[in-house]
Amino acid sequence: MFGKSWYEDVVKGNFVTMSRIFKTVDLFAGPGGLAEGFSSIRREGRPIFDIALSVEKEPSAFRTLRLRAFTRQFREIPDAYYRYIAGEISRDELIQAHPAEWKAAEEETALLELGSDDAKAVIDQRLDAIRGDGNDDTVLIGGPPCQAYSLVGRARNRGNSSYDPAADHRHFLYREYIRILDRLRPAAFIMENVKGILSSKVEGESIFERVLADLRNAGGAPDGYTLLPLVNEGKGRHGEHIIRSELYGIPQRRHRVILVGIRSDRLAVPSILTNHWLSADATTRSVADVLGDMPKLRSGLSRQADSEVAWRAAAVDAFEAAARACRADRAGELGDIAPVLDAHRATIDAAKEKLPRSDRRVTAVRDNWLSDWLIDDRLRALPNHETRGHMVTDLSRYAFAATFAERRGRSPKASEYPSALAPDHKNWESGKFADRFRVQTWNEPSTTITSHISKDGHYFIHPDPLQCRSLTVREAARLQTFPDNYFFEGNRTEQYVQVGNAVPPLLARQIAEVVLGLLEPDTDD
Structure with missing residues (x-):
């Protein structure tokens, strides 16, 4: 009944049930760990979180990102992909085998340094189109680079007498995230970073408190977004935003700050404010x-x-x-x-x-x-x-x-x-x-x-x-x-x-399930 790719479905006129799809933008994407988890949730065979745009500046990570975007154009990954990663055919031969799907992957991914003027000129136009196509069902995911926030990075910076944290652009790349949040005004956002951001300060001011305030007030109105914790019982200050991966089936002790925000006007149903946490797994994977x-x-x-x-x-x-x-x-x-x-x-x-x-x-x-x-x-x-x-x-x-x-x-x-x-x-x-x-x-x-x-x-x-x-x-x-x-x-x-x-994709999927429950409180997906 269906073609092997979304492209074939459209071109050949195959029937595709139109159900709610969330156009998703992935910033500071790296190789695509967050997008992998979010796009894995499907309804009637289609991703519920449709990755509309992924942005990364590092060339090798971008090549990985685009290749993975290519696989998402298919209902079933084609044999040519397996031949490519086995070293049996070249990348050019892979592209020649599926040119339409590769073109779609090119449109989905952008090699850009967020925060630069060149990037803004490209990104803003794409964001406006995605917002228009999304019918208010858009999601923003990603996280600014973490070197300036990490404890090791800060220790190294202290050894550099010329280092000025107030002038370090890495401290403020989150502002580009905020700017895009203002422009896209998604129904929900997910922002990931290292635990070091909790204690990072510039000129005596807490970076994290500033981030929280800016996120809440994004979208052009005070308290435009409501920040919701992903865990029920976090330890310490802001512990409700610290995700300990090993508690959720990941075979790795990876502790990260992950912020989830829902646009406040999407919180009309009070019940979605309860029982929305990640479900801890009693089995520890090793x-x-x-x-x-x-x-x-x-x-x-x-x-x-x-x-x-x-x-x-x-x-x-x-x-x-x-x-x-x-x-x-x-x-x-x-x-x-x-x-x-x-x-x-x-x-x-x-x-x-x-x-x-x-x-x-x-x-x-x-x-x-x-x-x-x-x-x-x-x-x-x-x-x-x-x-x-x-x-x-x-x-x-x-x-x-x-x-x-x-x-x-x-x-x-x-x-x-x-x-x-x-x-x-x-x-x-x-x-x-x-x-x-x-x-x-x-x-x-x-x-x-x-x-x-x-x-x-x-x-x-x-x-x-x-x-x-x-x-x-x-x-x-x-x-x-x-x-x-x-x-x-x-x-x-x-x-x-x-x-x-990267963010562990299987953890990202679990976060995506929570976000879906918040955006569609009556669904069983």
């Missing part, structure tokens, strides 16, 4: 749930010739050095760690199986709920799943850290490392970077996947000591709940940044 059955990989060797034989020799030396260091000056405290390091060294030395750096087999996810979201049976090959290279000097630290976590159930602090394994880092003994080398443990949610994973991987060591490596892009993406068919463009460093900066 690293093992999504990574435990993936094939074993080895890291590469950086700054020297890389091969499986060279890596195996380097890993054997690394485990031997780590065991020797444990016995040398912390024998009493690490007496249980050294023998396990020795055993792992022997296992690697005697192993007949050669570990690859990439294994593109599509593997299972242990948790059924996560599996339904992440796994795509049509995948030809698992994308973005290749290890990075590590310096030989770091392998012994990875070996120690992962083995320590295997025995103790937690990652070691800097103070627990043998002195021989201490890196040449001025802050190693200061206590400021106690988790400089941090292992993700199998039976717990991961720590927050951040863009720092693009730097060196030290904060994201794989829990299996025998692999002696950091997480791949795909492993990080699974912890972020990006579906396995979500392809990240760019080089590996750029891919890591995209994954680390």
